[in-house]
Amino acid sequence: MKQIHMAERAASQPPDVQGEADPRRIPIDRVGVRGLRHPLQVEDRSGHRQATVAELTMTVSLAHDTKGAHMSRFVEMINELGEPLSVRSFRRLLEGMTERLEAPNGEIEIRFPYFRQKHAPVSGVASLMDYRAAFIGRRHDGHTDIWLQVAAPATSLCPCSKKISEYGAHNQRSEIMIEARIEDIIWLEELIEIAEGAASAEVYGVLKRTDEKYVTEQAYDNPKFVEDILRELAIALEADERIRAFRISCENFESIHNHSAFAELARDKDKDKDAALR
Amino acid sequence: MKQIHMAERAASQPPDVQGEADPRRIPIDRVGVRGLRHPLQVEDRSGHRQATVAELTMTVSLAHDTKGAHMSRFVEMINELGEPLSVRSFRRLLEGMTERLEAPNGEIEIRFPYFRQKHAPVSGVASLMDYRAAFIGRRHDGHTDIWLQVAAPATSLCPCSKKISEYGAHNQRSEIMIEARIEDIIWLEELIEIAEGAASAEVYGVLKRTDEKYVTEQAYDNPKFVEDILRELAIALEADERIRAFRISCENFESIHNHSAFAELARDKDKDKDAALR
Amino acid sequence: MKQIHMAERAASQPPDVQGEADPRRIPIDRVGVRGLRHPLQVEDRSGHRQATVAELTMTVSLAHDTKGAHMSRFVEMINELGEPLSVRSFRRLLEGMTERLEAPNGEIEIRFPYFRQKHAPVSGVASLMDYRAAFIGRRHDGHTDIWLQVAAPATSLCPCSKKISEYGAHNQRSEIMIEARIEDIIWLEELIEIAEGAASAEVYGVLKRTDEKYVTEQAYDNPKFVEDILRELAIALEADERIRAFRISCENFESIHNHSAFAELARDKDKDKDAALR
């Protein structure tokens, strides 16, 4: 009965060009869709679901003897997504994708703005802060790696400028990025707190004058180069056993130049066990 | 009583530098915040509330004798926003802003990705399509103008390429933009439908093979230059009495060049009554 | 002879679809090419020719009874450009374009990075600084307007933060934009100097430690809101008789927030003669 239905379908259906054989003997690492935008809900630490808009890249590996991937299946999966994004549901999505595309390997990147309510340090006034966040999953030969990423804006104040100047010190907005391969559940909020804790001062949506005085003086009391910020991040991430590898960076949008100061560091606890101090 | 309260406040509060006098006699057209990101709900035509993430610019005019605007008030207003975005609530937000900042003139731009469920033309498969949308409001000397903007992706197929070639015709993704000053309620969906209706074919999130055949042939049957797309938009918008002015553009990301074909047209029905045919 | 040649050409040439008649009676304000990249030489104040890479938009108006513009002519004109860009050659290019496209109105925007050698304030070390610059020309009904635009990075230091804090003051990179309609020759360098002169301090490519001390203290001695920067720009541009109209803006990429402070002001000396103080 099913066979008859399939035969009828075949008669009325256009041919499956992607499913044809390919003679060139070149397997492809990653093929899929990119720049796909979709509304999503993300589970946050407080148990709420935060509504956001994501941009997705979804790819699978392609065997050397198959002509093409079935691109519409990626988009269908996202349109069928019935649950909010969490580490658990992301893992299911990734593993489901490799099954549905019949591929041994697959990768998903979901990038989205993420918000957190913060309270101004003196007045306590509440406002939302926006962060760039991402879930990045890689499934390879039956093994799945999950990476979380956050990019947090913050204030950096230059230690050199402070030391050499009679008064004042140049400071600027920085972007602190943490990408962590996790073994257990970690909340985006935890990574954000680590990022913000490494800066000269945090940034906020709303600051009253008493708060502005506070963060100005706090930054001046707490000067940091990009290198300092990176080292404090590394120490914090090194100490967290749930994090098995990390890639961190800091970019200072220098207020005295038209270019950035930048630093980057990668560490894989499982691979680099002996390489912490080179 | 109020004066006493103010005096106490002044004692404990840092001085209000923005509120000082300015002697330079230069009024400023627009001062405020830009690049502010915030989650929002938008009322859609079906009566639902769509969750999205907006980027806002909020400005007011500043009198020649005042030193500065109180920037935190703009951000506070967005953090206090208790209702979904609609033409009505947007008007209230704009008028409330000029009151709160004590300014005769003010402008708000709220830009956000907007989604609409579409059904593939043959299979009927449902998927979401993303659009760029904006509410733009300008309050000037007691009068408020509200503009809605949508930018819709679509397919354009070149009439020249089709006519001169034995077979085939180059086609590409285009972006069709409509910005309309409205007098009554108009839904973003209505502008999107006008935009998509002017193209060679619509684009979709998911297309099955029967749908891909349909849109391929539809585009080939329906060749359009940027100029054609613009003229069909103009005719449709001209006919809608709720729209008092419009600015429309179309950009074709040419598949045979590394630059775009582009066309633009502005019309103010109230000002240009005699100027439709130059 | 020429007619025979033309007839032969017509026989062997594909039809001119763009040149066909259009019955819809909709004239188009602007049609042409966008996102066209091309290397250019720009004449600088010192008499040298600076090599840069430009991005161009070139459009003309289209009569209501013509189907389309001949897009390749825009690109041909840029490929044939034999002289460096200056106010004079830009005017010729714009007027030549409207002739070649047989259109009454036309517009050209040429945007490019522009460099200027600067000397650090104490050490005198030389380095290049980059600016965003543009030539914008509009020809309408036989009259040509030329606008020059520069966007200069600079340092702004917050007067409120300085006044309310025991020590330190938040500061950040700003972008100061001047767009000027000119009647005579004005060099981009002159606009850049006006822009940089209105900031708390200038930014440089290379600063030695003695210079860093200097600019840090200079910014602290010279606090400015976006409003202050705008007002000083307005005073300088108002005084220059070669400038007939201007649009200026300043955006501070706040170091204590994740959004910008922004101000904008437009002035047309010929139109607003009585409106300088509202």
Next chain:
Amino acid sequence: MKQIHMAERAASQPPDVQGEADPRRIPIDRVGVRGLRHPLQVEDRSGHRQATVAELTMTVSLAHDTKGAHMSRFVEMINELGEPLSVRSFRRLLEGMTERLEAPNGEIEIRFPYFRQKHAPVSGVASLMDYRAAFIGRRHDGHTDIWLQVAAPATSLCPCSKKISEYGAHNQRSEIMIEARIEDIIWLEELIEIAEGAASAEVYGVLKRTDEKYVTEQAYDNPKFVEDILRELAIALEADERIRAFRISCENFESIHNHSAFAELARDKDKDKDAALR
């Protein structure tokens, strides 16, 4: 003698904060400058020097016991650059940087628009085409790797759409990227020709109608998925012994969707000798 000079310098100079010791025992992989713009000349295959504007990232590794890198040295090196960019001069720049910053490891990325004159396929009309190009160098423990990168726009026409439709086929602009680790001199032009040769058709700055007919039919005769383009690139790069490793990708800006089709493949001939067919 030198010591006395240093002592005098120290007396008049502000302290070297970057050169201080750091106790945290965290070495940093990469620290330096990012987003630095500078005009450059690039040697092209024809022996000419092409003027362009580059954006640079320059970083070095930092030992665990040093507080910070001397950022101004990176910028000084670029301001002192006296020769056009070529594979040879780039290698010298990279090795000079690690010496000047006294670091074992260092990386430089120089990204710039690159132009090539092309002749339209039938009329022979000449025009410039723009590409994104980059030199990427990594020096690690005394060994230097040089990568060249080009991203070329091209036309792709969908094999599935062609096969299933009665007439027409959707096509679009694509971007084909090749990044190659080279052992000998390879010209950017050679990589561009490989990239363009793998597409359904090349794109051009100027096409006359006879050319437009040609490329329209050529693309229709030559349908390619992203996967096909990638496989043809891989075959060509595999065969070139001067290329020791490559990373290639293709992104199709689909004309029937608002997202891209994307494929990517990496290969290291020295490492993957047995892994060509997985």
